[in-house]
Amino acid sequence: MESLDDFDIQILKQLEKDGRMAYSAIAAELGVSNTMIHQRISRLTEQGILTGIKPVLDEKKLGYDWAAFTGLILEKDHDSNRIIEELKKIPEVTECYYITGTYTLYLKIIAKDHTHMRQVLYEKIDNIAGIAKTDSIMELGCAFKRNIIL
Template structure:
């Protein structure tokens, strides 16, 4: 079931706005802010999880504090479109690949990778990514800084 934003009511939007600011906000605090019961918040959260608006929670790490200082985006040219699933399966096994997008335009695949250093990036490119036979070539873009990182705003 695909629920669209215009099908959410004001309370659903209020709950999401609170959680976007701080996903660890307790249900009872959300209930106080929204002037409803804790049970109502629980029911609304369950509904939004069941229909897939809320897909769970995750831990967000500061990669640089873990020694991963280099963030790159790599555009990948495939030899043919039918190679996508095979390449996807191989890229999924590479721990440094943190995002993968199947795209239109110049690249078939656009990935985000996190590395410890430029030499780590070079090793990743030469020994893990560019050795995949279905990859024709790659273009690499090093991110100098990430200035915006957010969810959709209501």
């Protein structure tokens, strides 16, 4: 994989500010051709550095006022791939990480209210075969969320 140069970093910074920014606007900002921007973005995508441009949704404005970080203890860690596939079917599970320590997997769950959160935890997650225990911490608000700063 080729390393990033200054133009690549500047392009990524522009896209971080506004993922809908036109290539021509990025080119004008950086003083290069539209073709160069198009080629660089294509290369960054092919290399897997830029994995897509998608909207960032404000979950609270969509009515999801509750969030939790939940650690999962599995009966058998080798079941993690099957369990992850089941978790992907639950729309309220928005993130899932492999971690070290007490838990095998760590989730972010969003819900509309405490009743909805209880339903997600007790009726959906707890019913997945192979999950021995869940341990949740309620989120009280996000101080900030960002990509890595280049």
